[in-house]
Structure formats: structure tokens, C-alpha cells
Amino acid sequence: MHLWIVSRVYRPEPGAAAVFLGAVADSTIETGGQVTVIGAKPTPEVAQKYRKIPGEKLVLASVLRNAQGYIRGYLQYLSFDLPLLWRLAVHPKPDIIFVEAPPTTGAVVSIISKLRKIPYVYRAADVWSEAAKHATNSKIVLCLLKYVEKFALRNATELIAMYPSVAKQVRALGVKTKTTIAGVGAETNIFNYRSVPQRKEFIYPGSYTELHGASVLIDAFKIFSDKNPGYKLRFIGTSTPDVKAEMQHKVNQYGISSQITFEPAVIPDQLAGELNSAVATLATLNPYGQYSFAFATKIYSSLASGCPTLFAGPGPTAKFIANNPDSQSVVAQYDAQQIAAAMQKIARNPLTAAQRQELAEWTAQNYSLKSAADITVARLTAAAHNAR
Template sequence: MRATFVTRIFSPEVSAAAGILRSWAIAFRDAGAEVEVVTTRPPQGMVPDDPAGVRVRRAPVLRDRQHYVRGYLCYLSFDVPLFFRLLFGRRADLYVVEPPPTTVAVVRLVGFLRRTPYVVRAADLWSDAAAMVTDSRFVLGTLRRVEVWGLRGAQRLFAAHRPLADRLEELGVETPMTAIGFGADTESFTFTPQPSPPAPVFVYAGTHSEWHGAGIFVEAFTEFLPRHPGARLRFIGNGQERAALRARADELGIGDAVDFHTPIPPRDLAPVLSGATASLASLKPGQGYDYAFTTKVYSSLAAGCPVVFAGAGPTGPFLEAAAERGVGVAVPYTVTDVVDALERATSESPDAAARARLSAWTHETYSLRSIAQRVVTESLAIAEP
């Protein structure tokens, strides 16, 4: 069977989607499929690390100032050529598609013309997320229609979690859905013993956009820092809130204690997490996105690093249910509660043996490999040559 992955982002780029899709491509290959990935050239300085036995076709794309494919001009710079790349490219038995909605819509159109089914990795509902950055009824209505149209044409949606699947059903998406759950790239994220830092170190790794509300940690750190001189707050990743976070840290007089780093590869990030006091994650409540799960917590736990989570959604209940494993703490989205959580994480920071046990449990329970195998099994049943 020929499976063609269609995605604007793929390894070696640093993102959850890139790692997930890489694991899926490898799983399809290991199941005997002929795998091709239609994607973009990585940012300058990143060297492709394409999996053996997987053909990767890359093309130029417009990127934003942080060298990320984000925003609809960037998306269209991928989607418009994509139509012709797929229409005149090698015939596939199945397309595996990563949003945005415009990409899914292009695949639905090409799939109709070439009589090729497709499945979608539905990690988010983009039209809900867009409501946090614009109140234009025209923009939101158009995006909603495009998104729902693309999802309805798929043979199956692999939803990141059950609440998202429920939300899609509310919008009238009747496509068969599988809630595949979450996982970590356990080949990259694993625990390696690190020297104990002289003062607490908290790491926020990943995207920091409006709906994440990462600014709560800057506010809380203002109260935490005087009691813990030398403590560090590190943001690793990118996002539209970066400039605002930096400016706020300077305004509060803690700019020297807050670091901002561009994304780094998972294998380089894992040791950073292994040595951190805790990782940080948040989801600002009341933004219409309260059903989302902050998937990066699995990568942190796989590296043996407990999590401090603030906000809404299913992440908090997950951490609370697994509290006996030392996964960390979930608190309401308030400065006072976050300060208390940072204090607790500092006083209860696990030793190397406890971190190794946390990592081993996560590897056994939440590996991306097992999720990828499930995706392959259900996809092969859809598209037999």
C-alpha cells in the first residue's frame, strides 16, 4: 500500500506534530507500506533526518519571523503548490493529513479528483482557537465552514482526545472518529541523570500563544524569586506571546532571571527537562478551548520531569489521577495558586531514582509507538490497494 503523508511540518522541525507524524510514518513503513511525505524544507540550519525507507519530498514555504509555518499567508504558500504536487504526483492509496483546515480542504479536493481516501490527525479545532485572536464573524465563519467541510470528507479522524471528538460531533462532523489519546516520543525523551541545579529551574517548553496563557508564570515568578535567589524561568520554543512575555518580565524587574530560547531538538531538550525542578504548562480558562489537553506534559514525564500545570481542560484531572506516580501538580489559573505550586515543586523535587521511575512508567504507558500502531491498523483497513 502507498501512504502519502501531507503536512506543512515534519522532522527535524521541533514540534509535537513533527514527532508524532514521524512516528506514524515509521509505523506505516514497518507495516509494509510504501511511505511518502509531502512537506516543506526545514528552516535554515536544520539538517533533515528523514527515516530510512521513507521518501520525503520537500518544497520551499513562507515562514514567519520565528521561522515557523504559521499564519494563513504561510499556510497558503504550502497549500497552493500542494494542490499541483498531489494532483500530478505519484498515486497513493491513502493520504494522511495534518491540518491546518486549508490543507485538509486541498486534500479533500485532490482526493475527489484522484479517487483517493484520506484520514486526518485532528489534534485541535482551529476555528475555536481562532476565536481567541479575532472577533471577525466573516473570518471565523469562513474558517469554520472550510474546517468542517474538510473533516467531513475524511474516512476517519484520529482525534487527540475524547473531549475534542465530542466537540467535533457538536458541530455536525459525522466522520468516524477514533480518540487515540496522547503519548511521548520515548525514543527522544528519556531520563538521563543531571547535576542538581544550585537554585530552582522551571522550564516552559513549547508554543506560548494567547490561549496558553503562559504569562501567569511570569507573574508568579515575581513573587517566587525573592524567596529563591538565583532561580531561573526558561521559555524554550516560540509563539506569538514571546515579545509580550519578555516585555512583562522586564517591566516587573525580573528580566535577568527569565530566559528565552528558540526551539531545540527533542534529544537536546530531554536532558534540560531531566535536570529541571519542574516543567510548566498552562491553558488559560474561558477562551472557548477548555477541552484541550497540553500534550507536552507526556514529553516532560518521559524525561523524568514533574509538571506544574495551571488552567483548564483535561490535563489537570490526568495529573491528579496519576499523582502517586510523582507526575506533578495541577492548580487553578491564579497567581497565588501558581506560586504555591512552584514552592511545592521546589520542596518536593524528586531525586534521580524517582525521576528514573517516572520516566520508565511513562515509557511503558504513553509511548507514541503504540498509538502509531493503532493508527496504522485502522488506516490499513480503510485503504487496501
């Protein structure tokens, strides 16, 4: 099978999508296939981390990035999607295309798929038209995004959903395209247990936007640190300028700027080392929006690194932790006092080295990314075969 992976992000860039797509490429190559990644040129710093893999070809083009160096925002997406039409039109045909969000990229692939008669599978890791409600009140933008997303989803040969709650939300849009739940997990070749000195740190890895509602962690940490001096809270990831400014303002008001830092996203190898030494990771989901179906996939990487998670909010992440005591993790209500109490509980009884090793092994056995990638490749292979 010759597979195109079409995505604006790909390894070794930071982010769950980049890691997952890399695992899909590896699984395809392991089964004797070839992979062509049609994507965006990474920053020079990230490009230096790429390792050439036999069977994988990168076809990358320059794109517009925001001030933080990420392809995020309307203009940034368009800088990738508009030239993509021509790039896909002239490149030698594959057997099948696997496309990553945003929906505008899916729409471009849908057009080329129709013109060149190439089947495509869309990765529905999220429902963008729902997530956008936390970022804008513009009815025009929301209606347009919903139309484009439905167009991309409906024309796909098949959808790959990461978890059932997303598949259910896709159905709520009126999309009836066949959907496979591939699951998700940790890239255990990267995220695994290493015995390192533990630091008095909580880490929030990944994105923190309006829909995550991570600002409550600032309030919670202030309460916690008043009784537990010496701890730090590190946000390692991306945000929107407004949300980050609001959180930084709150930090300054509380006078705890030496204890809370906002750091850029790092490549997975580097993040794994940070997780190995943290007392726990933090994750939140804003319960006051319409995004309670989302799952915080970042927790898998944390658990695979032997680092427990404190999650605050509703939805499938809370249910996962509650139903899996082996995760050694904690669920708290989306409330600063409750989160602070949970942080104190973790700080008083941190996992031992043996417990962290056990947690990492349990995660690798039950929630490895390879399993999700193998399921995805099996569906891609079947769709390519059926099309032929």
C-alpha cells in the same frame, strides 16, 4: 501500503505534530509499508539533523516562513497550501493520505481526494475554528475557517483524534465522520531519563499564545523568586509577537529579565536534554476562553524525561494529573499566588534521581507515542483496504 503524509511540519522540526507524524511513518515502515512525506523544506539548521530512513521518501518544497522561521500565519499557510494542489495532482497515487492541520491543508487534500479517488484520514489533534477565537475577533475569518474545517473533516474517510475531548468538540461542529481516539504519548526513543546534574530551572516548552495564557507564569515566578532566589524560568518555544511582547514587558517591569528568558524552539533531541536537568516543566491553559477541551500533550515528553509538570488551568490535563499520582505532577488553579505556592512546593521537595527514573519508566510503559502511532496505522491500513 503506500502512505502519503501531507504536512507543513515533519521531523526533525520542533513540535508535537512533527514527532507524532514521524512515529506514524516508522510504524508504517515496520509493517512493510512505504511512506512519502509531501511537506515543506525545513530551515538549513533543521535539515542537517535529518536522518535518512529506508522506506521513507521526502518530497519537500520551499515555503514562506515568518520572522521566527516558522510556517505560521495566513500567508505562510497559503504558501504551502496553494502549490500543494498541483503537487498532489501530479504525484503517483498512494493507497491513502494522512493529513495534518491546518484545515486549509485538509481542504486541499479533500479536493484532490475527490478528483483522484484517493481516501484520506485527517488528524484532528485540535479544533482550529475554536482556537482561532483567541487570536481574532473577525467574524468573517472565524466563519470562513469554520466552513473550511468542517469541509475537511466531513469529507475524510476517518478522523484520528488525540483524545476524547477533541472528538466531542468535533461532534459539536456537526461533523459525523467516523472518529478513532488514538491517544497520544511521548516519543520514548528521544524523551527518556538521563542522569544529569539538576539545575534550578523551570521550563515552559512549546507554544504560548493567547489560548494558553502563559503570562500568568510571569506574575507567579515573581512571587516565587522573591522567596526563592537563584531560580530561572525559561520559555522554549514559539508565540505570537503580541503575546511575547506583552510577557517581555511584564518581565522588564518586574526587573527579573536576568531570571526569565524567551528562547526559540529546539529540535526534540535537544529539548530532551533540557528537560532532564529542569526541576519541573510548566504548562497553562487560559480558563477564560472556549478552549478548555484542549490537552497539553507536552506533558508526556516531560514525564518521559523524568521531569514532573506543574499545570495551571482547567480541562483534561488537570484531570489527567489528578487521576494519575504516579505522574508526580501538580495541578494549581489559574492564579499567580496558587502557581507560586505550587512552584515553592516542588522546589522544596524536588524528585530524586531514583524518582525521576521511576517516573520516566512509568510514562514509557503507559503513555508511549508508539502505541498511538500503531493505532493510527491500523486505522489507515483498514481505510485503504476498504477503499480498494
